[in-house]
Amino acid sequence: MNEYFRKYKNLMMLTVFIGATIIALIPLFGVLGYVVKNGLSALNLQFFVNLPKAMGLPGGGMANAIAGTLIMVLIASALGIPIGILAAIYLTEYDRHSWLSTGVRFATDVLTGIPSIIVGIVIYTAVVLRMGNFSALAGGLSLAVIMIPLIIRSTEEMLKLVSHSIREAGFALGISKAKTILKIVLPTAAKGIITGAMLAVARVAGETAPLLFTALGNQYWSRSLNEPTASLPVQIFQYATSPYKEWHQLAWAGSLVLILMVITLNLVARYAFRSRSI
Amino acid sequence: MSKKRILTTSMGDQTLRLLTLLMAVSVLVLMAWMGWQMFDAARPSIQKFGLSFITNRVWDPVKEQFGALPFIYGTLVTSLLALLLAAPIGLGVAIFLNEMAESKFRAVVGFLVEMLAAIPSVVYGLWGIFVLAPWLRETVEPGLAKWLGFIPLFQGTPVGFGMLAGGLILAVMILPTIAAISREVMAAVPNMQREAALALGATKWEMIRVAVLPYAKSGIMGGIMLGLGRALGETMAVTMVIGNRPDILPSLFAPAYSMAAVIANEFTEATYDLYLSALVEIGLILFGITLVLNFFARLLVWSVARGPKGGNVV
Amino acid sequence: MFRKKGRLLAHVLTAVLMLSFVGCGEKNPGTPTGQGQAETANLTGSGSSFVYPLLNQQIEEYRKGNSNITINYQSSGSGAGIKQVSEQTIDFGATDGPMTDEQLKATKGGQLLHIPLTLGAVAVTYNVPNAPKELKIAPTVLADIFLGKITNWNDQQIANDNPGVSLPDSKITVAHRSDGSGTTYIFSDYLSSISPEWLSKVGKGTSLNWPAGLGGKGNAGVAGVIQQTSGSIGYLELAYAVQNNLPYAMMKNKEGKWVPPSLQTTSAAAAAATIPDDMRVSIVNAPGADAYPIAGFSWALIYKDQTDKAKGTALVNFINWSIHDGQALSEGLHYAKLPASLVSREEEMLKSITFQGEPLIK
Numbered sequence: 001m002n003e004y005f006r007k008y009k010n011l012m013m014l015t016v017f018i019g020a021t022i023i024a025l026i027p028l029f030g031v032l033g034y035v036v037k038n039g040l041s042a043l044n045l046q047f048f049v050n051l052p053k054a055m056g057l058p059g060g061g062m063a064n065a066i067a068g069t070l071i072m073v074l075i076a077s078a079l080g081i082p083i084g085i086l087a088a089i090y091l092t093e094y095d096r097h098s099w100l101s102t103g104v105r106f107a108t109d110v111l112t113g114i115p116s117i118i119v120g121i122v123i124y125t126a127v128v129l130r131m132g133n134f135s136a137l138a139g140g141l142s143l144a145v146i147m148i149p150l151i152i153r154s155t156e157e158m159l160k161l162v163s164h165s166i167r168e169a170g171f172a173l174g175i176s177k178a179k180t181i182l183k184i185v186l187p188t189a190a191k192g193i194i195t196g197a198m199l200a201v202a203r204v205a206g207e208t209a210p211l212l213f214t215a216l217g218n219q220y221w222s223r224s225l226n227e228p229t230a231s232l233p234v235q236i237f238q239y240a241t242s243p244y245k246e247w248h249q250l251a252w253a254g255s256l257v258l259i260l261m262v263i264t265l266n267l268v269a270r271y272a273f274r275s276r277s278i
Numbered sequence: 279m280s281k282k283r284i285l286t287t288s289m290g291d292q293t294l295r296l297l298t299l300l301m302a303v304s305v306l307v308l309m310a311w312m313g314w315q316m317f318d319a320a321r322p323s324i325q326k327f328g329l330s331f332i333t334n335r336v337w338d339p340v341k342e343q344f345g346a347l348p349f350i351y352g353t354l355v356t357s358l359l360a361l362l363l364a365a366p367i368g369l370g371v372a373i374f375l376n377e378m379a380e381s382k383f384r385a386v387v388g389f390l391v392e393m394l395a396a397i398p399s400v401v402y403g404l405w406g407i408f409v410l411a412p413w414l415r416e417t418v419e420p421g422l423a424k425w426l427g428f429i430p431l432f433q434g435t436p437v438g439f440g441m442l443a444g445g446l447i448l449a450v451m452i453l454p455t456i457a458a459i460s461r462e463v464m465a466a467v468p469n470m471q472r473e474a475a476l477a478l479g480a481t482k483w484e485m486i487r488v489a490v491l492p493y494a495k496s497g498i499m500g501g502i503m504l505g506l507g508r509a510l511g512e513t514m515a516v517t518m519v520i521g522n523r524p525d526i527l528p529s530l531f532a533p534a535y536s537m538a539a540v541i542a543n544e545f546t547e548a549t550y551d552l553y554l555s556a557l558v559e560i561g562l563i564l565f566g567i568t569l570v571l572n573f574f575a576r577l578l579v580w581s582v583a584r585g586p587k588g589g590n591v592v
Numbered sequence: 593m594f595r596k597k598g599r600l601l602a603h604v605l606t607a608v609l610m611l612s613f614v615g616c617g618e619k620n621p622g623t624p625t626g627q628g629q630a631e632t633a634n635l636t637g638s639g640s641s642f643v644y645p646l647l648n649q650q651i652e653e654y655r656k657g658n659s660n661i662t663i664n665y666q667s668s669g670s671g672a673g674i675k676q677v678s679e680q681t682i683d684f685g686a687t688d689g690p691m692t693d694e695q696l697k698a699t700k701g702g703q704l705l706h707i708p709l710t711l712g713a714v715a716v717t718y719n720v721p722n723a724p725k726e727l728k729i730a731p732t733v734l735a736d737i738f739l740g741k742i743t744n745w746n747d748q749q750i751a752n753d754n755p756g757v758s759l760p761d762s763k764i765t766v767a768h769r770s771d772g773s774g775t776t777y778i779f780s781d782y783l784s785s786i787s788p789e790w791l792s793k794v795g796k797g798t799s800l801n802w803p804a805g806l807g808g809k810g811n812a813g814v815a816g817v818i819q820q821t822s823g824s825i826g827y828l829e830l831a832y833a834v835q836n837n838l839p840y841a842m843m844k845n846k847e848g849k850w851v852p853p854s855l856q857t858t859s860a861a862a863a864a865a866t867i868p869d870d871m872r873v874s875i876v877n878a879p880g881a882d883a884y885p886i887a888g889f890s891w892a893l894i895y896k897d898q899t900d901k902a903k904g905t906a907l908v909n910f911i912n913w914s915i916h917d918g919q920a921l922s923e924g925l926h927y928a929k930l931p932a933s934l935v936s937r938e939e940e941m942l943k944s945i946t947f948q949g950e951p952l953i954k
Contacts, residue, residue: 009481010482014378017378018374020366020367020370021371021375024367024370024453025387025390027394028394030405031402031405031450032393032397034404054653055648055925056649056924082301083301083304086297087304089298090298090301091302094299100302100303101302104303104305105576106572107305107306107308108305108309109503109568109572110572111305111309112507112508112511113507114561115564118312118316118561119312122312122315124681132680134681134682145312153500154459157459157501158462160497161462161463161466161497176291177291178290178293181294189466195458195459198392199392199455202395203395203508206398206399208398208514209514212669213668216636216664216666216682219648219665220664228666233398234666236398238641238644238666238667241811242644242645243829243832243836243926244645244835245835245836255401259397262396263393263396266389266392338800339799339801340794340795340796340797341795343801407812407813407820408820411816415820415821435763437765437806439817517770517813518813521806522807522808523806542771543772543799543807544771544798544799546771546772547671547771547798548772549689549798550694
């Protein structure tokens with residue numbers, strides 16, 4: 001009797017998990033299908049190599065916005081990923097329980113709850129107003145601020161899972177703590193850390209609100225990092241809010257490209273780091 | 279080991295320790311700085327309205343009357359609804375992928391679920407307007423009203439645009455975070471634990487419950503908290519489906535408004551200083567709410583973790 | 593192994609970075625050429641999303657003859673445009689609602705001029721089963737619907753103006769913009785001018801404390817709510833309603849005539865209105881038999897004293913072109929043309945813009 005009940009319960013729970021996965025995939029296909037349906041027709045080579053054109057003119061593209069998004073996400077990653085990972089290392093490897101690390105964890109959680117537009121406004125006041133102009137640097141900086149807490153949070157969770165025995169093995173072999181962390185602990189957790197970093201990149205790549213106040217946007221190529229810079233989300237936003245169907249289509253195509261970009265980045269990161277994980 | 283080697287390694291140790299400490303402290307500084315900047319910008323509104331800002335229900339930019347209560351309410355209801363839906367589903371996905379699925383299938387489906395995170399939120403919003411809201415209005419809400427209409431949550435005219443739509447779309451958006459992190463955490467559970475449980479005659483579910491979940495608990499909570507942070511601060515998708523009405527109504531069908539949404543909606547068109555500062559003060563309150571929620575969540579994790587020993591590594 | 597891949601990655605990223613610099617090398621700001629006209633200049637502007645498509649096309653057209661000038665205009669919202677131009681992080685702003693006296697005093701760079709760039713009309717659009725295309729909605733009825741006092745389409749007051757039309761017994765769902773917008777400003781400006789109750793209860797602004805209805809984000813959001821909700825009514829900028837084939841209502845103007853929103857009736861409103869010297873004026877409910885009553889200006893915001901000669905000259909020349917030849921692009925995009933009488937007055941304003949006391953154009 002009890003045996004049957006246990007088996008029955010087992011079966012039931014397993015069905016529930018399969019059900020959950022199916023439910024999770026429904027919106028994905030719904031949303032993706034919707035984007036593909038609306039965006040595919042406007043997608044062609046010109047979209048990737050041309051600058052935006054005025055309404056109604058054929059052949060307009062978003063080349064500068066694609067490059068701008070890549071550059072700003074790169075700046076954000078260059079700042080955010082190392083800072084995030086290093087801070088997470090401190091929290092897990094050096095100081096798990098002091099008031100300082102509790103405070104840092106707290107700060108991290110609080111930072112994740114700041115609406116992105118507020119980050120944009122603060123960077124506007126602190127950077128744009130002082131420098132006197134909008135720039136890719138300011139844009140990248142605001143994205144980095146959004147990224148840092150996300151990276152810390154996910155990296156910390158992953159590092160916590162690395163078994164102590166692995167660390168102890170390192171120490172027992174006389175390897176220094178720094179080396180143990182960098183060569184043994186980090187690689188062990190690499191896959192999870194990359195997953196977390198990629199989620200963070202995906203998150204900031206689609207942000208519009210903080211960029212409106214920091215990078216602004218640009219119809220042309222930017223000549224330096226210190227100029228207003230185009231980005232896909234801002235360009236999509238401007239096209240999507242316009243009255244014209246042609247532009248709406250471009251907005252959909254832009255969304256599709258943005259999604260593909262994030263997916264590509266994701267795949268590249270996985271490929272590049274695959275051999276490192278144990 | 280030579281003397282030189284010892285010297286360099288200890289220097290390396292010191293450097294890494296200091297570097298990581300510096301970064302950790304910089305996060306504290308960042309929070310303090312953001313908090314201060316927001317406080318500074320919100321000061322006119324704080325001085326003018328004081329505590330009534332939180333308890334007042336009227337938001338009238340024309341008459342310079344600002345109260346944040348409806349936005350706080352809308353944010354809390356939609357975020358909690360999203361969490362209630364996404365946490366079990368996300369966990370279910372993670373368990374399925376990690377404990378049940380074949381490895382090829384796992385890679386593909388896992389990747390698909392993570393792709394949910396790659397979709398820009400404005401796209402979710404448009405999908406919400408044209409697909410989700412009509413479906414809710416025509417199918418889900420009348421159904422809920424018919425079967426569960428005795429609960430105030432499910433009363434009222436089905437409009438489609440409202441808290442239910444907002445909560446659902448948020449649930450979809452935070453699902454990949456919860457699923458991906460839970461999955462990574464579970465993947466890190468040593469197989470020995472699973473084998474031990476199975477060897478004792480446990481069914482698969484019992485093995486998951488006894489050997490995997492307790493171990494992964496803290497990490498799963500971390501994933502859920504990350505999801506909650508996203509839900510609280512999410513703007514674009516929510517504002518497109520929530521109906522944007524600063525009201526406090528019990529029904530999930532009713533239109534409402536969220537804190538992040540009102541900031542993003544009105545900031546770029548706000549035309550006077552008090553107005554701008556009231557919007558920033560909403561940001562500050564959101565900051566505070568995140569803080570309080572996280573505090574309780576940590577308390578919860580802590581008290582749970584004190585029970586059967588989990589989370590700590592063998 | 594990893595290092596190789598990392599290097600490859602670095603190469604790809606460098607290539608991407610390099611790509612972003614391509615095609616911009618030839619423009620070198622500040623190169624002395626001797627002649628003011630031929631000097632290169634990079635201008636940045638931001639603000640009103642309403643004028644964005646028009647300005648965008650005008651800039652492209654203008655650059656065909658003036659390739660030395662680049663003008664980057666971004667639609668970040670009128671409020672943001674005002675804020676940014678006041679703080680001098682951009683060279684010019686654009687707004688759908690005029691700046692207040694208080695705001696004008698708080699600018700960093702001295703006196704700001706409002707120069708009308710184009711005109712917008714707000715269409716009242718609806719989704720009612722079996723309703724005709726140009727339903728007639730009287731001003732007070734419109735106000736009462738948006739005040740939440742008229743709640744059903746079969747209300748006698750709506751029927752009075754639409755003899756022969758049978759409207760269904762269907763609840764009215766009001767849809768409005770939730771994001772702050774110039775469209776909302778013009779619409780509420782109009783309701784305030786015809787309904788004392790609206791003026792005292794709600795008033796005018798880019799965002800309001802709406803007595804009734806659902807808020808949609810942006811034109812697309814409002815249009816989405818209207819299309820998805822039977823029995824709904826809302827307002828959109830005219831171009832959006834036209835482009836998306838939404839039915840719109842005829843409005844009764846000040847002279848008592850029923851007028852549909854169109855480019856001509858919008859221009860007529862601007863031509864008939866009395867416009868003060870600083871151009872900060874509301875043209876809702878304007879006189880004139882053909883005037884459509886729910887219309888308003890979009891203005892460029894430009895400092896009277898320019899601090900950079902090359903930039904100032906380029907800016908004034910472009911705006912001057914925009915209000916003259918540039919207006920030819922209006923109709924294709926569903927914008928109303930500025931009336932000729934106004935253009936000559938604007939030209940005078942542009943001539944008053946100076947660099948170190950010297951006017952930039954003659």
